[in-house]
Amino acid sequence: MAKRNIQVCMTPKLFGLYADKKSIVVVVDVLRATSSMCIAFEKGVEKLIPVSTVEEALEYRNGGRDYILVAERNGKAVKSFDFGNSPQVYLDMDVKGRTVVMTTTNGTKSINIAKKDHDVVVGSFLNLDAIAKWLIKQDRDVIIFCAGWKDKFNLEDTLFAGALVEQLLDTDLYDNSCDATQASQVLWDRAKDDLFGFLKNSSHRNRLAKLNIDSDVHFCLKANQTNKIPILKGNVLVVEDEC
Numbered sequence: 065m066a067k068r069n070i071q072v073c074m075t076p077k078l079f080g081l082y083a084d085k086k087s088i089v090v091v092v093d094v095l096r097a098t099s100s101m102c103i104a105f106e107k108g109v110e111k112l113i114p115v116s117t118v119e120e121a122l123e124y125r126n127g128g129r130d131y132i133l134v135a136e137r138n139g140k141a142v143k144s145f146d147f148g149n150s151p152q153v154y155l156d157m158d159v160k161g162r163t164v165v166m167t168t169t170n171g172t173k174s175i176n177i178a179k180k181d182h183d184v185v186v187g188s189f190l191n192l193d194a195i196a197k198w199l200i201k202q203d204r205d206v207i208i209f210c211a212g213w214k215d216k217f218n219l220e221d222t223l224f225a226g227a228l229v230e231q232l233l234d235t236d237l238y239d240n241s242c243d244a245t246q247a248s249q250v251l252w253d254r255a256k257d258d259l260f261g262f263l264k265n266s267s268h269r270n271r272l273a274k275l276n277i278d279s280d281v282h283f284c285l286k287a288n289q290t291n292k293i294p295i296l297k298g299n300v301l302v303v304e305d306e307c
Contacts, residue, residue, distance in 0.1 A: 067236075067237060067238055067239040068203070068204065068205050068206065068237055068238045068239065069087070069205040069206070069238070069239050069241075069242075070205070070206045070207075070208070070229060070232055070233070070238045070239065070240070070242065070245055071087075071205075071206070071207050071208070071242040071244065071245055072207075072208045072210065072222070072225045072229065072242060072244040072245045072247075072248045073207055073208065073209045073210060073244070074210050074212065074217050074221075074222055074225075074244055074248075075210065075212040075215055075216060075217050076170075076173065076174050076177055076209075076211065076212060076215050077215045079174075079177055079178065079209060082207050082209075083178075083181055083182065083207075084205070084207075085181040085182065086182075086204070086205060087182060087204065087205040087206055087207045088182070088183050088184075088185060088199065088202060088204050088205070088206050088207070089178040089182040089183065089184050089185070089206075089207045089208075089209050090185055090186070090187040090195065090199070090206060090207070090208045090209065090228065091171065091174050091175050091178055091184055091185070091186055091187070091209045091211060092186075092187045092188060092208065092209065092210055092211065092221050092224045092225065093168070093170050093171030093174065093188075093210075093211035093221060094188055094189060094220040094221050094223070094224050094284050094285070095220050095268045095269070095272060095280070095281060095284055096136075096149045096150065096151055096168075096171075096272075096280055096284055097136075097149060097166070097168040097170065097171025097172060097211065098171050098186045098187060098188045098211075098294075099151045099188040099189070099190055099283070099284040100134075100149055100150065100151040100154070100166070101114075101166070101171075101186050101188075101294050101301060102151075102186065102188045102190045102191045102289075102290050102292055102294060103151040103152075103154050103155070103190060103289065103290065104151075104154045104159065104164055105290070105292040105294055105301075105303045106154075106190075106289065106290035106292050107154045107155065107157065107159050107160075108158075108159050108160030108161065108162075109132075109154070109159050109160075109161075109162055109163070109164050110160075110161050110162060110163060110302070111163040111164070111300050111301065111302055112163070112164045112165075112166060112294065112300070112301040113163065113164070113165045113166070113299060113300050113301070114166050114167070114171070114172035114175045114176065114296075114299075114301060115165060115166070115167045115172060115176070116167065116172055116173050116176045117167060118135055118137070118142055118167055120167065121133055121134075121135055121145070121165050121166070121167040122144075124165045129163065130162070130163075131162075131163050131164070131165050132146050132147070132159065132162055132163070132164045132165070133145045133146050133147075133164075133165050134146060134147045134148070134149065134164055134165065134166040134167070134168075135148070135149075135166070135167045135168070136148045136149035136167075136168045136169060137168075137169055138169060138271075139169070139268075139271050139272055139275050139277075140275065149166075149168050150277060150280050151190075151280065151283055151284060152279065152280060152283055169213075169214065170211040170212060170213060170214065171211045173211070174209055174211040175296065175301075177209075178207075178209055179296055179299070182207070183295075183296070184295070184296040185198070185199075185293060185294065185295050185296070186293075186294035186295075186296075186301065187208070187224065187228060188224065188284065189224055189227070189259075189284065189285055189286060189287050189288075190284070190286060190287070190288070190289040190290050191288070191289075191290050191291065191292060191293060192224070192227055192228065192231075192287050192288055193231070193287070193288045193291075194288070194290070194291040194292070194293055195228065195293055196228055196231035196232060198293050198304070199228075199232065200232065200235055200237065206232065206238070208224075208225040208228060208229070208245075208248075210222055210224075210225060213267060213268055218266065218267060218268055219251070219255075219262075219263055219266045220263060220266065220268060220269070220284075220285075222247070222248050222251055223248070223251055223252055223255050223256075223259060223262070223263075225245075225248040225252075226248035226249045226250070226251050226252025226253070226255075227252050227256065227287075229245050229248055229249050229252070230249060230252060233249075259285045260281065260282060260285055263281070263285075269281050292304075
């Protein structure tokens with residue numbers, strides 16, 4: 065039986081080289097968009113609409129519904145929105161049944177790139193085991209799409225890719241011929257015992273530290289805080305639970 069293909073796309077600029085119109089795409093933006101999405105669903109959000117621009121998000125304000133509007137640019141919350149991109153804002157909020165409209169610097173843009181020709185799911189360390197089990201059941205090729213930072217490579221998304229690759233390859237169902245996939249594994253093997261320490265000189269950890277939100281980094285690196293799997297249906301993320 066032929067093995068499934070697993071590839072890692074390390075930046076949005078490279079996605080055109082990986083797009084094949086048949087693979088499931090796992091979009092990951094560890095710090096912080098996809099982590100926020102996963103924990104929002106864990107806390108009861110019903111739907112999440114990822115949009116690429118601030119202007120698109122603001123259009124929902126006059127839509128006649130009680131949306132939660134979330135926007136971040138360059139790590140900072142955008143004025144006139146309800147929240148920025150911190151996953152921790154959902155922890156003490158009553159968001160059950162609500163709809164979030166989100167735009168971020170990297171993560172929502174990557175989702176909207178991938179959705180043009182692919183089925184899209186959202187991954188983070190927070191739902192690592194659940195998404196691995198879900199993918200194994202799908203019997204399809206996989207592209208792990210790292211959102212990076214403004215089209216550039218970053219460490220944290222690639223570390224997640226390595227962690228997910230490790231679980232998928234352990235099943236012996238997937239092929240490991242992609243060099244980027246192998247590179248993500250090497251980084252994960254080096255970092256997995258101390259992710260926070262490994263990222264000490266990384267650009268986005270330091271960017272968030274300067275904004276006094278280092279606690280978000282710690283939170284986003286926690287494994288398996290939820291079994292929610294955000295799946296894009298049309299233009300809206302909804303969830304499936306991995307049992």
